[in-house]
Amino acid sequence: MAKISAIVLAAGMGTRMKSGLIKVMHPLAGPPMIAWPVAAAFEAGVDDCVLVVGHQEEKVRAYFAERGDISFAVQSEQLGTGHAVRCAMPELAADSTTVLILCGDTPLITARTLRDMLQAHAASGAAVTVMTAVLADPYGYGRIVKVQDGSVAGIVEEKDASAEVRGIREVNAGVYCINREFLEGAVAHLDNDNAQGEYYLTDVVCRATFHGLRCASYPVADAEEITGVNDRVQLAEAGRVLRSRINRELMLSGVTMVDPQAVYVDRGVRIGRDTVLHPGATVTGDSVIGERCDIGQGTLISSCILSDDVVVKAGTVLEQSTIRDAAVLGPMAHLRPGCELAAGVKIGNFVEAKKIVMGEGSKASHLTYLGDATIGKHVNIGCGTITCNYDGVKKHRTVIEDDVFVGSDVQFVAPVTVGRNSLIAAGTTVTMDVPPDSLAIARAPQVNKEGWKLRKANG
Numbered sequence: 019m020a021k022i023s024a025i026v027l028a029a030g031m032g033t034r035m036k037s038g039l040i041k042v043m044h045p046l047a048g049p050p051m052i053a054w055p056v057a058a059a060f061e062a063g064v065d066d067c068v069l070v071v072g073h074q075e076e077k078v079r080a081y082f083a084e085r086g087d088i089s090f091a092v093q094s095e096q097l098g099t100g101h102a103v104r105c106a107m108p109e110l111a112a113d114s115t116t117v118l119i120l121c122g123d124t125p126l127i128t129a130r131t132l133r134d135m136l137q138a139h140a141a142s143g144a145a146v147t148v149m150t151a152v153l154a155d156p157y158g159y160g161r162i163v164k165v166q167d168g169s170v171a172g173i174v175e176e177k178d179a180s181a182e183v184r185g186i187r188e189v190n191a192g193v194y195c196i197n198r199e200f201l202e203g204a205v206a207h208l209d210n211d212n213a214q215g216e217y218y219l220t221d222v223v224c225r226a227t228f229h230g231l232r233c234a235s236y237p238v239a240d241a242e243e244i245t246g247v248n249d250r251v252q253l254a255e256a257g258r259v260l261r262s263r264i265n266r267e268l269m270l271s272g273v274t275m276v277d278p279q280a281v282y283v284d285r286g287v288r289i290g291r292d293t294v295l296h297p298g299a300t301v302t303g304d305s306v307i308g309e310r311c312d313i314g315q316g317t318l319i320s321s322c323i324l325s326d327d328v329v330v331k332a333g334t335v336l337e338q339s340t341i342r343d344a345a346v347l348g349p350m351a352h353l354r355p356g357c358e359l360a361a362g363v364k365i366g367n368f369v370e371a372k373k374i375v376m377g378e379g380s381k382a383s384h385l386t387y388l389g390d391a392t393i394g395k396h397v398n399i400g401c402g403t404i405t406c407n408y409d410g411v412k413k414h415r416t417v418i419e420d421d422v423f424v425g426s427d428v429q430f431v432a433p434v435t436v437g438r439n440s441l442i443a444a445g446t447t448v449t450m451d452v453p454p455d456s457l458a459i460a461r462a463p464q465v466n467k468e469g470w471k472l473r474k475a476n477g
Contacts (some may be wrong), residue, residue: 028070068110174220272296340359425441
């Protein structure tokens with residue numbers, strides 16, 4: 019079977035972004051921009067990929083560091099697309115016969131379009147296939163010049179085009195399928211005799227026609243796919259399109275979104291059927307949400323695992339935590355990283371938790387801080403409870419065993435352990451371990467001074 023390699027061009031800084039971060043590393047619906055065309059290429063059937071890097075190459079390398087099917091070529095000076103491909107050629111797999119070339123700043127290109135283009139290229143017998151689109155306003159794009167049989171005779175950049183050529187509405191989308199053997203010779207002989215003084219990859223088409231080889235065009239069905247991202251406005255628009263695609267796939271798989279335009283889900287998030295997402299819900303990272311969950315308005319779920327039938331009420335923030343079946347969280351609760359909640363747990367209004375393990379059926383209904391704690395089954399945590407986990411130097415753990423009832427306004431000065439089936443009276447500061455089946459009370463004696471208010475008023 020013929021082997022296909024991809025080259026993704028990602029060396030430029032992207033000055034119109036007005037950012038200290040290289041353009042292709044700006045996040046888009048989760049991953050950086052460059053991850054989208056790379057993923058589309060692999061989904062379309064390429065076997066390996068060369069990323070042409072330059073500015074901030076270390077950031078691109080770091081993101082793809084664990085991918086054995088991705089290699090890198092450095093373009094130290096950005097001298098044009100042809101020069102970038104020339105830099106990539108030594109890194110291509112030796113046995114690849116076809117090269118798919120695309121840009122790292124075109125995140126809307128789909129795997130289906132690339133797959134269809136690769137198939138059309140293989141069937142046509144052409145040396146080069148150029149993806150094209152017909153635009154109402156083609157300003158800024160290279161124009162496709164064709165001969166009578168429909169073959170591509172050349173691609174003329176805007177700055178080099180005559181008035182007649184500028185009237186052509188079919189444009190170069192910047193995606194190419196090229197036979198490997200021809201490409202190696204073609205990029206080696208490119209020159210920079212043009213208005214920009216750059217080595218244009220588009221000149222490969224002219225070289226092919228000069229040698230009597232056919233250049234085909236592949237018109238993309240949806241011109242939106244070829245949209246490049248050059249500034250923050252286009253970045254936001256690309257994000258809108260990508261999230262719309264993600265939401266559509268989720269809804270078709272059985273997820274309900276009350277208002278899809280107001281729900282924000284990252285690429286890679288998995289959500290089970292019959293789960294409902296309300297307006298303002300944001301689900302990011304590698305989150306997994308089970309079936310029949312209810313995700314309330316204005317919630318943020320970041321890299322969490324939620325099992326089935328979980329309810330997350332409005333305004334709740336969940337980070338890097340695991341929540342089991344039928345747990346109820348919020349409104350306005352905050353799980354910081356490292357929380358593990360068993361089935362049926364309730365974390366209520368204005369409760370904050372960090373690195374806790376909470377057993378089945380336990381609850382903290384309101385106005386509580388639980389940090390670095392292990393809490394057993396069927397424990398009631400009263401309003402205003404605090405685990406005092408930090409002594410100014412180190413964090414310490416609180417352990418509360420099964421069936422403990424904790425009254426309101428209790429402080430646990432860690433490290434401390436409360437034995438099972440105990441009761442902690444309201445207002446208690448627990449500074450030592452509590453044996454099982456015990457009542458713990460630690461309060462100052464109440465003193466009533468009768469008439470004190472009247473004497474104070476009379477001076």
